[in-house]
Amino acid sequence: MRSExxxxxxxxPFRVMxxxxxxxxxxxxxxxxxxxxVGEPDFATPEPIVQAGIAALQAGHTHYxxxxxxxxLREAIARYYGERYGVDLAAERIAVTPGASxxxxxxxxALFNPGDEVLLADPGYPCNRHFARVLEVKAKSIPVGPDTxxxxxxxxxxxxxxxxxxxxxxxxxxxPTGSVIDATTLRxxxxxxxxxxGWLLVDEIYHELIYDRAEPTALGLGDDVIVINSFSKYFLxxxxxxxxxxxxxxxxxxxxxxxxxxxxxxPTLAQHAALAALAPTTRPLxxxxxxxLKARRDYLLPELRRLGFGMxxxxxxxxxxxxxxxxxxxxxxxFVERLLLETGVAVTPGTDFAMADGRRHVRFAYTAELSxxxxxxxxxxxxxx
Amino acid sequence: MRSExxxxxxxxPFRVMxxxxxxxxxxxxxxxxxxxxVGEPDFATPEPIVQAGIAALQAGHTHYxxxxxxxxLREAIARYYGERYGVDLAAERIAVTPGASxxxxxxxxALFNPGDEVLLADPGYPCNRHFARVLEVKAKSIPVGPDTxxxxxxxxxxxxxxxxxxxxxxxxxxxPTGSVIDATTLRxxxxxxxxxxGWLLVDEIYHELIYDRAEPTALGLGDDVIVINSFSKYFLxxxxxxxxxxxxxxxxxxxxxxxxxxxxxxPTLAQHAALAALAPTTRPLxxxxxxxLKARRDYLLPELRRLGFGMxxxxxxxxxxxxxxxxxxxxxxxFVERLLLETGVAVTPGTDFAMADGRRHVRFAYTAELSxxxxxxxxxxxxxx
Numbered sequence: 001m002r003s004e005x006x007x008x009x010x011x012x013p014f015r016v017m018x019x020x021x022x023x024x025x026x027x028x029x030x031x032x033x034x035x036x037x038v039g040e041p042d043f044a045t046p047e048p049i050v051q052a053g054i055a056a057l058q059a060g061h062t063h064y065x066x067x068x069x070x071x072x073l074r075e076a077i078a079r080y081y082g083e084r085y086g087v088d089l090a091a092e093r094i095a096v097t098p099g100a101s102x103x104x105x106x107x108x109x110a111l112f113n114p115g116d117e118v119l120l121a122d123p124g125y126p127c128n129r130h131f132a133r134v135l136e137v138k139a140k141s142i143p144v145g146p147d148t149x150x151x152x153x154x155x156x157x158x159x160x161x162x163x164x165x166x167x168x169x170x171x172x173x174x175x176p177t178g179s180v181i182d183a184t185t186l187r188x189x190x191x192x193x194x195x196x197x198g199w200l201l202v203d204e205i206y207h208e209l210i211y212d213r214a215e216p217t218a219l220g221l222g223d224d225v226i227v228i229n230s231f232s233k234y235f236l237x238x239x240x241x242x243x244x245x246x247x248x249x250x251x252x253x254x255x256x257x258x259x260x261x262x263x264x265x266x267p268t269l270a271q272h273a274a275l276a277a278l279a280p281t282t283r284p285l286x287x288x289x290x291x292x293l294k295a296r297r298d299y300l301l302p303e304l305r306r307l308g309f310g311m312x313x314x315x316x317x318x319x320x321x322x323x324x325x326x327x328x329x330x331x332x333x334x335f336v337e338r339l340l341l342e343t344g345v346a347v348t349p350g351t352d353f354a355m356a357d358g359r360r361h362v363r364f365a366y367t368a369e370l371s372x373x374x375x376x377x378x379x380x381x382x383x384x385x
Numbered sequence: 386m387r388s389e390x391x392x393x394x395x396x397x398p399f400r401v402m403x404x405x406x407x408x409x410x411x412x413x414x415x416x417x418x419x420x421x422x423v424g425e426p427d428f429a430t431p432e433p434i435v436q437a438g439i440a441a442l443q444a445g446h447t448h449y450x451x452x453x454x455x456x457x458l459r460e461a462i463a464r465y466y467g468e469r470y471g472v473d474l475a476a477e478r479i480a481v482t483p484g485a486s487x488x489x490x491x492x493x494x495a496l497f498n499p500g501d502e503v504l505l506a507d508p509g510y511p512c513n514r515h516f517a518r519v520l521e522v523k524a525k526s527i528p529v530g531p532d533t534x535x536x537x538x539x540x541x542x543x544x545x546x547x548x549x550x551x552x553x554x555x556x557x558x559x560x561p562t563g564s565v566i567d568a569t570t571l572r573x574x575x576x577x578x579x580x581x582x583g584w585l586l587v588d589e590i591y592h593e594l595i596y597d598r599a600e601p602t603a604l605g606l607g608d609d610v611i612v613i614n615s616f617s618k619y620f621l622x623x624x625x626x627x628x629x630x631x632x633x634x635x636x637x638x639x640x641x642x643x644x645x646x647x648x649x650x651x652p653t654l655a656q657h658a659a660l661a662a663l664a665p666t667t668r669p670l671x672x673x674x675x676x677x678l679k680a681r682r683d684y685l686l687p688e689l690r691r692l693g694f695g696m697x698x699x700x701x702x703x704x705x706x707x708x709x710x711x712x713x714x715x716x717x718x719x720f721v722e723r724l725l726l727e728t729g730v731a732v733t734p735g736t737d738f739a740m741a742d743g744r745r746h747v748r749f750a751y752t753a754e755l756s757x758x759x760x761x762x763x764x765x766x767x768x769x770x
Contacts, residue, residue, distance in 0.1 A: 002582055004639040006498050013642045017452070038449075045447035053654070057438050062430040062624045064423075067402070098483055098626065101648050113391050114499070114521055130646040134494055136521050197387055224387075239447045239653030241483065241626075254389040257398045261515040263486050267652045268624030269438070
C-alpha cells in the first residue's frame, strides 16, 4: 500500500558502515581488527578545544544561536582566512553550519533548481550526489582518472557542460583519492564555470591537510566562489558536527532563511569550542597531528605500491589512499570482504565512491597509528603472496 | 546572470528574528525589553544533563556515532515510552536526529515524492511547509480555528484529502496555539489517514508540556504512525540540537540511508548528555520547570483576555498563547512593532505561523519569569487603554 519515496531507490547506503559492523562483530569474537575503513581521524579532539567546550557548558551556553552562527565565531573564521591564506573576508559572508553536511545541503538548496545539473567528479564523496537527489537536482558524475590526478580541469568542465548545467562541485583535496588541484588548474576551472554563468563550489574540508606544498584557497579566485569547510578533519572535531560556508554576499540572506527553516542553528556548544580550535595556541597541536598523518602516508603509500596496489599519482592531501586492487583479481567488494575476514584489515570498497572504477579500487584511510599500519602491511603481504 | 534557486521565493524568513534583532538593538540603547518572542524556554539546561555533557567530554566522546544514534540512547528512548506512556517499542524503531528539524527533514524525505501533497494545519510551525518545499512536496495548509481547537479532525482530513494527498503532519500540542488533540479525535484522524493509504506524522515535541490532563502518545495508535520528538523543549536542551523519530520498522533502513548521507550523525556529546535527560533522577527537575510554565500560563491567559486579546479556547500545552489582537485594530505586524517600540514587550506576529489569520493574531511565548510577565501586562494595560 504505502511505500517509501522514489528517491530512496537512488540513494545508496555507505558500504563502509556494513564493513564497520562486520569488523565490530569480528572484534566481539576476539579477532584483532585494524581499522582503515572509516573517514575519521583516530585522534581525539585536542585538549584546549575540549576544555573550551567544558567552559562553555559551565557558563550555561545551552540556548540557540542565530541561524548563521555566533557572530564571534563568524568573525574568527573570517580572520582565519586572513591569517592562514591572506584572503580578506567579511564575517557576514560566513555561515556556520551543522557539519559540512549541513553546508552542502544549504548551498545546493540555495543555488540549484529541480532539473538543474551539477558536475561532480567520479570517484568522489558519495553524499554529494545524494544531496542533489533529495533536491531533485541532477548530479552528473564525470569519470576522472590518474591522467588528471583524479580531478576536474577546464577542459573537462567545457566538455561536459550541458544546457542544464548550472555548476561544478569539486573537493580539494578530494575524498577518496587525496588528490589536490594546483592553483593554475583551479583558476582555469573557475574561469570556465564563470564564462558559462555557473556556480563553482569547492569543498575544502581537507584543505589544511595538504602535505608537501602550499595551496591557496579557492576564495582567492573571486567573491563568487562558494567554499564548504569543516571543523571535523584538521580540527579533529568530527562528533561535534560543525562546519561552515563562505558565500557570495548576495547569497547570505537566502542561506540564512534556509538555515533558519532547515536547522534553526548549528550546535551551540560546538560553536564555543570551535573558537579554541581557531586559537593560535591550538595550532601547534593540530600541526603535530598533521605531521603524524603525513608520516603515515609516507610509510603506507610506497608499501602498498610494493605489495602491488596501483596508485599512479601521489595523493598530496587528506588521509586516504585510493588503490587499484585489480591485480589481485575480482571485485573490490569481494576483495574487501575477504581481506577483512582473512587478515582482519578493514578497508572500504571503491564502490562507495566511484561508479566508473569502484569495482577495481579500495580506499585505505590511514587513521591508525604507524605500528598498526605496519602490522596491516605485514598481514597483507603474507595474504597476497 | 546567476540567481538563487526558485524555492527561495516560497521560503520565508522567521519574522521573529527581525523582532529579536530590533529588540536587541533597543536593549543596546538602554531600553528594558521583555522577551516573549522566541520559541525557546528561558531555563538553562538542568545541571545533571550539563554534568553528563562534561563527563562525556572528559571521557573523550568526540567521534561520530552511528547515523541512527548511540545504541544505548536508542534503547533509553524506547524505555522512556514504556515507562512514561506504557507503549512497548523496539529500540530499532528509534532514529536519533540533529534536532526535531533533522527528524522532520528525514521523515518527509523518506515518505514523500515531488508533487505529493501533505496536509498541514494553518496556523502551524512554518518550517514544516518549507521542509516540504525543499523536497518539491506540496504542503497544503488547511485553515483551522477555535471551532476545532486549532487542530485537525477526521472530517477535515476527509474533506481536504485529494488525489495527490499522501499524508498528514500535525503537532500535538501545536505551535503557536498550544492546542492539544484529545485521544478520540486523534484516533479518528489516524483512521481517516490509514483508510486513504496515507501516512500520519505527529510532532510531539511539546507533548510532555500538556498541563491539565494526561494524553497518550500517537504511537499507541499503531505501528504505522511516525512520531517526531525532541530534547529541546521539555528536556531544555535547545542549543544541543538533538531530537528523535519513532518509525515504522519498515522505514528504518530508508531513514538510516538518508541520515548517513544528509547528516552523518547527530552531535555525539548531546547524545551522551541526553542519557542524563532521560534518567529518573532528572525528571523532578524537569517537572518543576513544567510547573513553572503552567503557573505562567495560568497567570498570563486570563490577564491577556482581560486586556482584550481573543483566546476563545484554552491552550492546554506548549508555552505559547496565540491571541487575537484585531480588537486593537490594524495588522499584527504593525501591532507587534508598535508594542515593542512603545512598551518594550517583544512578541511574534501571527504571520510567522498562519497564512489565513496571521494578520489578526500575535504569539506570546511565556518564556520569561512571572514577575516579567506581570510587568509586561502592566505596560500593555497602560498602552492599550
